[in-house]
Amino acid sequence: MSQPREIAPGATYLVTRRVLRRHLLFRPDAAINQLMLYVLAVSARRYGVEVHAFCMMSTHLHLVVTDVHGVLPRFLQFFHRIVALGTKVLRKWEGPVWDHEATSVVRLLTQAAVVEKIAYVLVNPVAAGLVRHASEWPGARVDVGEIGRGVLHAARPSVYLDPKNPQWIEEAMLPLALPPGIDQGNADGFRHQVAAEVERQEALAHAEAERQGLGFLGADRASEIPPYERVTSFEVLRKCNPTFAVGREQGDARRTAAAAVRAFRASYRVALERSRAGVRSALFPAGTWWMRTFHGASVNDVVLST
Incomplete structure (x- = not known):
């Protein structure tokens, strides 16, 4: 039995969910990007969830969101279900899409944690050796400069979603909100903090790649890999599944x-x-x-x- 989890209105989270057996079903292309962005926009609006950042990797998905009304389980159930069903049709895939492990949900309790985890989400393609800079990743994602002032648009995908059903609007909009506690007066400062943390984490990823004698796959090659392939490199999964994060050097918190x-x-x-x-x-x-x-x-x- 899993540990009980507090669901508090207004809490901010890093959410991660993985594809079954590390298949590349989310390999970036226009159709899967459109599906992911559209369903995220519709789901966020339906449950009043504020989205701050996200990055769709080929084998998993990261979100940083604020659960304004304390309905995170409902939001994730709806969002993950529609993404899975749309992916099954789009990829002509039989069987489960998501891994059997529980979704990782980490509550971000400080501004330092929010900054670090947003940067972590955006730098994920670099840390995975796919592109040299976060901005080069062709999958659905957010740029630092869009946080708190960008609005993403996605037309309704032509697969799975019935255009006669009023919940599937013709075009969905996803505003990228500032995290709680950050107002427009200090929004630029917050974005500068995230940008600096992105730069720091990219530098660490470059140093690790150099230490191992590895290069970067590149956006074009990452987009050409068949989505039915699997990542075969060794990866230690769920060594720990944290409940919360406070950021570096936040011992008291x-x-x-x-x-x-x-x-x-x-x-x-x-x-x-x-x-x-x-x-x-x-x-x-x-x-x-x-x-x-x-x-x-x-x-x-x-x-x-x-």
């Missing part, structure tokens, strides 16, 4: 966050044991989502975590 997670889980377990014992008045901690949504459990209004 890390300790505070870890204590809050432990308190939430302890309170949740006590309430769950009482509920299983037949105590209908068992009070779950604020941020409890599954038990409230599917079992009508009572939830405390007092937030334990920050």
Whole structure:
């Protein structure tokens, strides 16, 4: 059984989900880029989720989003389902699209964490040895300069989505929001921070490639690989699956966050044991989502975590 997770309105997350057995089903091309962007735009609007950054790799997808209304599980269920069904039609693929492992959801608790994880998302193609600079990646992605002022557009894909269904509008728009706590007055400063972190992480990726004597595949070659191929290089997956991130050199914030997670889980377990014992008045901690949504459990209004 997985650990209980607090779902808090207004929380910002790094979300990662992988393709089954590292198949290259998201190999970048115009059709898959259009599908991904359109479905993300429709899903974000449907659930009121703010999108800050994303990058579609050939084998996985990264998002940095803020869950304004505390409905992240609903958003991810809808988004991942439609992406998978559209991909199956587009790629003429039978069987699952997503890996059987649970989606990685990491709550970003500080501005430092948001800056670092947005940069991590954007630099992913460089770290993977695909392109030398993040801006060269041909997959669906965000540029640093678009955060907080860009609006992406995608026409409805011609595959899977029924044009007669009103939820599949002809063109979807995806505004790229600033993270919470960043207003337009300091938006340029925030983008400069992200750009500097992108440069730092790119330099680390270049140094690692040089150390290993490796080059970069290049955007053209990455786009030509058949989507039914698999990545065969060794990769250690899910050595750890963190719940939160606070950024580098944030020791105090890390300790505070870890204590809050432990308190939430302890309170949740006590309430769950009482509920299983037949105590209908068992009070779950604020941020409890599954038990409230599917079992009508009572939830405390007092937030334990920050």
